[in-house]
Amino acid sequence: MSTRIAFLKGHGTENDFVIVPDPENAIDLPPAAVAALCDRRAGIGGDGLLHVVRSVAHPEAKDMAAEAEWFMDYRNGDGSIAEMCGNGVRVFARYLQRAGYAGEGDLAIATRGGVKTVHIAKEGDITVGMGRALLPEGDVTVSVGERNWPARNVNMGNPHAVAFVEDLAHAGNLYDPPPFSPPAAYPAGVNVEFVVDRGPGHVALRVHERGAGETRSCGTGACAVAVAAARRDGADPAVTGTPATYTVDVPGGTLVITERPDGEIEMTGPAVIVAEGEIDAEWLEASVR
Numbered sequence: 001m002s003t004r005i006a007f008l009k010g011h012g013t014e015n016d017f018v019i020v021p022d023p024e025n026a027i028d029l030p031p032a033a034v035a036a037l038c039d040r041r042a043g044i045g046g047d048g049l050l051h052v053v054r055s056v057a058h059p060e061a062k063d064m065a066a067e068a069e070w071f072m073d074y075r076n077g078d079g080s081i082a083e084m085c086g087n088g089v090r091v092f093a094r095y096l097q098r099a100g101y102a103g104e105g106d107l108a109i110a111t112r113g114g115v116k117t118v119h120i121a122k123e124g125d126i127t128v129g130m131g132r133a134l135l136p137e138g139d140v141t142v143s144v145g146e147r148n149w150p151a152r153n154v155n156m157g158n159p160h161a162v163a164f165v166e167d168l169a170h171a172g173n174l175y176d177p178p179p180f181s182p183p184a185a186y187p188a189g190v191n192v193e194f195v196v197d198r199g200p201g202h203v204a205l206r207v208h209e210r211g212a213g214e215t216r217s218c219g220t221g222a223c224a225v226a227v228a229a230a231r232r233d234g235a236d237p238a239v240t241g242t243p244a245t246y247t248v249d250v251p252g253g254t255l256v257i258t259e260r261p262d263g264e265i266e267m268t269g270p271a272v273i274v275a276e277g278e279i280d281a282e283w284l285e286a287s288v289r
């Protein structure tokens, strides 16, 4: 009889994840296994995978264990590693709540992008402190077909290029990464957001996620977009002394982002667990051979 590995499936604004609880870090998840689990036809399907591990049991998180009991070992759907996932960290918190590992209130979660604090309510949306954005200098141009746009570099722990466009349809097919120049701008790849205005403090985006293709939402991307929009709109909170709040519509829902005068960014949005089940360990082993 084959061994079975527990999993759950969840999403935040339809950015969907396979969740693998593994407190003691005992499950081997090489990139091929992650890609097999995230495959939408031959696997469970997901934009990414949330490996739920106690910080003390993971070499990349041991140093954060005093601050945060749990480490979000986040993987993109193609098996690559990413520093941070804004929708994922809310879904991660929802899983911990459901499993009885966390109650209502504030909870610190370790990520490769540092420790994030999540506020868990009994039900409804979850708010996460996303930290500060970095705005690396450098001109970047993003292209789709004959169209080119200047893009703003925003780093939310992971890299983003934000381009304001007239029509989201101009972004075309975002399955493959849109070309950018200079080609060496993002040696480790980049997430690209295309943005239109919907009204004051209200924008909408489509996104190409590094390691996943076009997704229905990206939390770090929505934060990057809110920061780029605030700078464009002359609403930089560090300058005005007033928090800037943007409602960001994504194909899978809506996120609300606030940047405070001290630079700290908060994101609020849904986090839903939709199913739980068991992975056949023999199938998983065979998928990496």
Ligand SMILES: N[C@@H](CCC[C@H](N)C(=O)O)C(=O)O
Residues within 6 Å of the ligand: 015, 048, 076, 081, 082, 083, 084, 085, 086, 087, 088, 158, 159, 191, 209, 210, 211, 212, 217, 218, 219, 220, 221
């Ligand atoms: N969906 C995420 C971002 C996941 C990581 C990203 N694809 C990367 O490679 O940086 C989010 O909600 O932030």
